[in-house]
Amino acid sequence: MKNCNAAIIGLGGFGKIISAAVKESKKVRLIAGCDINPDKLEKFKEETGIEKVYDSIEKLLSDPAIDLVIIATLPSNHYDLGKLALKSGKHAFFEKPGALTPQHMAELIELSESKNLKTSIDFVMRRNPLYFILKEISELNFFGLPERAALENYAHDDSLPPEHWFWDYEKSGGIWIEHGVHFFDIVNWLMGKPKKAWGEKIPRETLGFVDRVLGTAYHENGAVISYYHGFTKPEAFENTRFFLIFEKAYTELEGWIPVKLTIDAMVTPEIEKFLMGDLLLKARSFLPGVDVALETKLLNNWNDEKTFIGRGKEYRATARIKFTYQLTVDRWEVYRACVRQGIEDLAAAIKNEKYLPDVTLYDAKNALEVAFMMEGREIG
Numbered sequence: 001m002k003n004c005n006a007a008i009i010g011l012g013g014f015g016k017i018i019s020a021a022v023k024e025s026k027k028v029r030l031i032a033g034c035d036i037n038p039d040k041l042e043k044f045k046e047e048t049g050i051e052k053v054y055d056s057i058e059k060l061l062s063d064p065a066i067d068l069v070i071i072a073t074l075p076s077n078h079y080d081l082g083k084l085a086l087k088s089g090k091h092a093f094f095e096k097p098g099a100l101t102p103q104h105m106a107e108l109i110e111l112s113e114s115k116n117l118k119t120s121i122d123f124v125m126r127r128n129p130l131y132f133i134l135k136e137i138s139e140l141n142f143f144g145l146p147e148r149a150a151l152e153n154y155a156h157d158d159s160l161p162p163e164h165w166f167w168d169y170e171k172s173g174g175i176w177i178e179h180g181v182h183f184f185d186i187v188n189w190l191m192g193k194p195k196k197a198w199g200e201k202i203p204r205e206t207l208g209f210v211d212r213v214l215g216t217a218y219h220e221n222g223a224v225i226s227y228y229h230g231f232t233k234p235e236a237f238e239n240t241r242f243f244l245i246f247e248k249a250y251t252e253l254e255g256w257i258p259v260k261l262t263i264d265a266m267v268t269p270e271i272e273k274f275l276m277g278d279l280l281l282k283a284r285s286f287l288p289g290v291d292v293a294l295e296t297k298l299l300n301n302w303n304d305e306k307t308f309i310g311r312g313k314e315y316r317a318t319a320r321i322k323f324t325y326q327l328t329v330d331r332w333e334v335y336r337a338c339v340r341q342g343i344e345d346l347a348a349a350i351k352n353e354k355y356l357p358d359v360t361l362y363d364a365k366n367a368l369e370v371a372f373m374m375e376g377r378e379i380g
Helices: 013-023 038-048 057-061 075-087 102-114 129-140 180-191 269-276 278-284 331-350 361-375
Strands: 004-009 028-034 068-071 091-094 119-121 146-156 196-203 210-218 224-233 239-246 249-254 260-267 292-310 313-327
Touching: 004 013, 004 057, 004 331, 013 028, 013 038, 013 331, 028 038, 028 057, 028 331, 057 075, 068 075, 068 331, 075 091, 075 102, 091 331, 102 119, 102 361, 119 331, 119 361, 129 180, 129 239, 129 249, 129 260, 129 278, 129 313, 146 180, 180 224, 180 361, 196 361, 210 361, 260 269, 269 278, 269 313, 278 292
Parallel strands: 004 028, 004 068, 068 091, 091 119, 146 224
Antiparallel strands: 146 239, 196 210, 210 224, 239 249, 249 260, 260 313, 292 313
């Protein structure tokens, strides 16, 4: 079957990342761009070599050659543009959050299903091999129940002046919605949706807009997750860590686009073999173009199996080993590869190579509902 023809709506920063990612795809062909800013249209033509550009959504949606629209505008426009695209019979890929409320996301789901159209959202972390490793060890229950997780996200704001749309709640939805949904989705994927959650918003004293948020979510089996986002650092000094603690393992991811995962675990020979063998092989093939390297360090060796007690449970281990999984390319190459894989996965569903994409708007709705919990707003 022919390649899926795509067009980008919104040619700002996200649009540039997406166009660079799709340019390398052998399954999706970028054929057009759309923006109301004529300078951005000219820049798009220069950077991509694509001559077909539109200055209105209506003109783009009337183009019968376009199968898929990629919506990369301000968050406040996602819902309206998504509705127009779906009503015009176009499949849609949304930059996150996809809508500013769960109710609007539910409407997009209903509309896409009524028209038998495929949709997905740019939750890039689902595509990362390191999060895939966490997903595998969570599902296989090698290290017992998850007890605690914590996100510490010290993000940069040096490219976000006070007048930037990011700080405008009506345009971005605020930090929990515009940015937090990435992490709510990945935790939902790993552990299921929380039973309850609460959050706080901390304004910048001198200007009044919210630049820090802090929240806690409570999941099944007593797992407690804390989230902190602070947009307060220069880009050269930003720092993001995600910790997931099991009964028999400590795990840590580095970077909001993670390139390094460490697992400090109590293991048996069988688990050690799996982590160094089958799991590594799966991770290396999970994201095309991105390889995974592994280093190990023996922290304790008990020779024969030894019995330990924790949380009132007995378990056996022969060693404590630190496993360090490292992606072999830089974070921006990983980011582009994750975006490309998400769009190609949607294209596979459009071409009936699979029933649904791996990430759906139901996932987007669930992430928005957690954001509303943090905001203390009624989900409806």
